[in-house]
Amino acid sequence: MAGPPAGETWVPMSMGLESYLMRVRFAPSPTGALHIGGARTALYNWLMARGNAGTLVLRIEDTDKERSTPENVEQILDALKWLELDYDEGPISQLSRTDRHQELLQRLLAEGKAYRSTATGDDVKAYKSKHGADKGFRGAAQDEGAVRLRVPDEGSTTVHDIIRGDTVFQHVHMDDPVIARADGSVLYNFAVAVDDMDAEITHVVRGEDHLSNTPKQLLVYEAIGATAPLFAHLPLLHGPDGKKLSKRHGAASVQELRDAGFLPAAVRNYLALLGWGAADDQTIISTHELVAQFDVARVQKNPAQFDVKKLTWLNGQYVRAMDVDALTAALEAFTGRTGLREAVAISQEKIGTLADFWPLAGFLFDGPADDPAARAKWLDDGHRSALVQAREALAHLEPFEVGAIELALREVVEADPERKPKDVFQPIRVALAGTTISPGIFESLAVLGREESLRRLDAALATS
RNA sequence: GCCGCCAUCGUCUAGGGGACUAGGACGCCGCCCUCUCACGGCGGAAACCGGGGUUCGAAUCCCCGUGGCGGUACCA
Numbered sequence: 001m002a003g004p005p006a007g008e009t010w011v012p013m014s015m016g017l018e019s020y021l022m023r024v025r026f027a028p029s030p031t032g033a034l035h036i037g038g039a040r041t042a043l044y045n046w047l048m049a050r051g052n053a054g055t056l057v058l059r060i061e062d063t064d065k066e067r068s069t070p071e072n073v074e075q076i077l078d079a080l081k082w083l084e085l086d087y088d089e090g091p092i093s094q095l096s097r098t099d100r101h102q103e104l105l106q107r108l109l110a111e112g113k114a115y116r117s118t119a120t121g122d123d124v125k126a127y128k129s130k131h132g133a134d135k136g137f138r139g140a141a142q143d144e145g146a147v148r149l150r151v152p153d154e155g156s157t158t159v160h161d162i163i164r165g166d167t168v169f170q171h172v173h174m175d176d177p178v179i180a181r182a183d184g185s186v187l188y189n190f191a192v193a194v195d196d197m198d199a200e201i202t203h204v205v206r207g208e209d210h211l212s213n214t215p216k217q218l219l220v221y222e223a224i225g226a227t228a229p230l231f232a233h234l235p236l237l238h239g240p241d242g243k244k245l246s247k248r249h250g251a252a253s254v255q256e257l258r259d260a261g262f263l264p265a266a267v268r269n270y271l272a273l274l275g276w277g278a279a280d281d282q283t284i285i286s287t288h289e290l291v292a293q294f295d296v297a298r299v300q301k302n303p304a305q306f307d308v309k310k311l312t313w314l315n316g317q318y319v320r321a322m323d324v325d326a327l328t329a330a331l332e333a334f335t336g337r338t339g340l341r342e343a344v345a346i347s348q349e350k351i352g353t354l355a356d357f358w359p360l361a362g363f364l365f366d367g368p369a370d371d372p373a374a375r376a377k378w379l380d381d382g383h384r385s386a387l388v389q390a391r392e393a394l395a396h397l398e399p400f401e402v403g404a405i406e407l408a409l410r411e412v413v414e415a416d417p418e419r420k421p422k423d424v425f426q427p428i429r430v431a432l433a434g435t436t437i438s439p440g441i442f443e444s445l446a447v448l449g450r451e452e453s454l455r456r457l458d459a460a461l462a463t464s
Numbered sequence: 465g466c467c468g469c470c471a472u473c474g475u476c477u478a479g480g481g482g483a484c485u486a487g488g489a490c491g492c493c494g495c496c497c498u499c500u501c502a503c504g505g506c507g508g509a510a511a512c513c514g515g516g517g518u519u520c521g522a523a524u525c526c527c528c529g530u531g532g533c534g535g536u537a538c539c540a
Contacts, residue, residue, distance in 0.1 A: 029540045064539055121537060128536090133466050146538045164469075173467055181538040188540050212468060212535040235470075236533070273476060273489090281478045283489045300477080302470050303533065310476065310490040320503075350502045360501080409499090425499035437501045 022054030023202045026087070027094075027192065029061040030072035033253035034079035036306060037207060037237040040271045044234065045205050046085045047272070047294040057199050058090035063191050065095075079254035084264050084287075089199075094191050097198075101186040104194055104224060105147060105179070113223040114179060118145035124175055137175035147180035149190070149219055157215040162203075162232040163299050169215040177216045189213055193220035201229050205296060208233045208303075232296045235275050235303045261334060261355030266315040274304045284317055316352040324348065331357050337365065346443040361439060364447055368434030368456060375430060379460055383427040389415060390428055391457045400450045406442040431460035 026042045028034065034042075049056035060076070062068035077091065108114040117139035119127075124137045139148055151174045159167045179190035186194075196204060211233045221228040257267055265287060272290050273283070276299045285293070319327060328344045334354040343361040351357050363369055379387070393408040394400075413424050425441050432453065438444055445453050 027540095031540075061540060067539075124536095128466075148538095167468070169468080175536080178538050183538085185538090187538070192540085207534095208469070209534055210540090213540090233469085238533085270476095275476085277477050277488095279478085281488050283476090300470095304477090305475060307475050307490070313490055316503085347502095349504090352502085356502095406499095413499095421499055423499095429500060433500095435500090438499095439501085441499055 021202065022048065022052045023057065023200055024048050024054060024205060025057040025059055025196065025199060025201050027059040027061050027195075027206070028076050029064065029067070030069065030076055031064075031067045032072055032075070033255050034076045035253050036257070036271070038076075039079065039083060039254050039267075040237065040274060041206055041234060042080060042085055043083070043268055043271050044276075044294070044296060044299070046087075047291055048203065048205065048296060049088070050291045051294055054202075055089060056087045057092065057201065058087040059092045059094060059195060059199070060090075061188065061192070062093055062095045063186060063188060068095075075255070082258055082264055083254060083268065085268075092195075092199075094195060097191070097195060098186075100198065101191055101194055102184065105184075105186060105190065108149070108179075108223050109147065111223075112141075112150070114147050114149050115139065115141035116145045117142055117148050117176075118182075119148075128175075133173060136171065136173055139176055144182065146178045146182050147184075148176040149179050149216070149223065151176050151219060157218050159211065159214045159218065159231060161211075162230055162297050164211075164233060164301060167211065169212075174215065177219075179220070189216045190220055193217040193226075194224070196229060197221065197224065197226045203230050203232065203296075205232045205234065208236050232299070235300055237274060238303050238305045259355075261353030261357075262311065262315050263318050263330065263354070266311070266318040269318070270311045270314050274306065275300045284314070312352045319351055319353075320349055322348075330354060339365075342447045343439075346439040346447060350439060360437065363433040363435070363438065364444065368430075368432065371430075371435040374434070374436045375463075378427045378430040378436070379463075383423060384461070386412065386416075386419065386424045387427045387431065387457065387461055390424055391454065391461070394445070394450065394457070395454060397450070400446065402442045402446045405445050409442065427460070428457070431457050 024045045026045045028038050028042075046056055048054060058080075060068070060073055062073070073091070080087070105114070109116070119137070119139045127137050136151060138151070138153070152171050154171060156168050156170045157174075159169070161167060177189055178187055180186045214231060214233070218228050254267075268287050268290065269285055272285065272294065276294065278285060278293050279298070282289075322330070324341065324345050327348060328341045331344055331354055332338055332340050335358055343364045344357070347357055347361045350360060389412045390409060393412050394405065397404055397408050409424060409428070410421075413419050413421050426436065428445070429436060429438050429441050432438065432441075432444055432448065439447075448456070
């Protein structure tokens with residue numbers, strides 16, 4: 001599916017050849033579920049590719065064999081699929097590129113641009129505490145040990161970042177980074193540069209936690225003699241307490257979002273807004289508009305806090321904008337039940353997430369809930385006559401439809417000047433639903449049908 | 465500790481020297497609508513981290529401080 005998405009043959013006027021050939025990548029490490037920050041990184045890359053007729057490459061950074069499992073890879077693939085973010089190339093396993101990594105590693109070793117050293121982390125630390133910040137660790141070449149890249153003593157490496165501008169890293173502050181373990185297996189900072197180079201990635205868009213890794217990777221490019229891509233380091237995402245986002249903030253992973261009943265389109269919209277704003281500050285933006293409008297250069301520099309309340313509101317907007325059939329399909333998939341359409345139609349404007357539906361409307365299918373407080377308040381002797389009259393009004397009503405039901409029940413209200421609407425409607429609600437919260441009462445009666453409605457009213461009268 | 469990034473309402477943001485009495489959205493508060501819960505409508509409270517500079521003029525540019533965050537792995 002390389003090339004522009006279906007129906008989108010345009011290329012923004014301002015885009016030159018370089019942008020037209022844009023190649024971006026999403027390169028998660030499979031250490032567990034796809035977190036929200038990772039999802040946003042995936043989304044931004046996807047938006048860039050789709051908005052610029054570019055190519056999105058999916059690469060799995062699995063060079064850490066301890067943590068990378070097939071199950072974890074599967075989780076990431078699932079999450080992307082649920083988010084409806086597709087990719088044009090991959091998934092490529094970084095591990096599968098071992099031969100190529102070794103080839104270049106040996107070359108750097110042979111050229112003296114990298115060297116083996118048995119120096120440990122503690123050795124480096126000791127060296128640092130001796131020399132302070134004025135001298136980065138430089139090892140002496142040995143014939144065994146881990147492979148370190150030789151960092152020049154003088155000069156500096158500048159990261160050109162689309163979001164942040166230039167950041168200069170002085171070489172004297174940098175330690176020679178380890179690029180391969182003593183057993184020869186390569187490390188992230190080496191593999192990522194090689195793979196991005198071979199995949200001809202033009203724009204690396206990733207989390208800000210990689211910013212200080214970038215000069216090391218730039219040095220790898222330089223040692224290999226390759227041209228580095230452009231970088232964009234995204235601000236990190238925090239929870240409501242300003243700390244790193246985690247499970248106790250409600251939902252930290254894409255899977256949790258799905259289970260909480262959020263819609264993929266709403267999640268995409270919300271995630272896009274987390275660190276980025278459209279030029280006109282629009283809040284509800286369809287994925288199609290997002291593709292057209294997203295501009296990584298406009299991404300915020302400061303970290304954003306994930307706010308589940310705003311996501312919930314946004315999700316409600318999407319729920320209400322769906323047509324009933326689509327929402328029914330989503331809810332039937334979510335609940336595992338069928339025949340929900342009528343109940344969905346009368347609940348649509350009252351739910352924020354898919355998970356809100358069953359607690360609200362489940363009584364239509366599974367019978368009344370049991371809320372003793374509601375029964376005590378509304379099914380007492382004081383409301384008995386209203387319930388009896390309502391039952392009579394409904395018993396032979398034709399047709400048994402929303403409009404007729406409302407007329408009939410309002411007549412019951414007016415039959416007694418002391419009566420307020422809720423003195424009739426709430427007892428009915430509690431009789432039908434078992435609780436004081438439900439979709440509209442006329443609508444609920446119509447969906448239940450005459451027979452079931454009368455059964456529930458009789459049951460309430462029998463126990464009150 | 466060292467290296468680096470960042471800083472507008474509680475939150476997400478608009479703003480990029482004069483259009484700022486700092487705009488929008490979520491949330492919050494009040495009112496309206498109303499059969500419950502919601503939706504919706506109307507209104508309100510709420511921010512330029514602090515201090516110095518530059519300038520006729522600073523939320524916007526510079527410096528310092530403070531705070532937050534990231535990195536400092538033979539993790540990614």
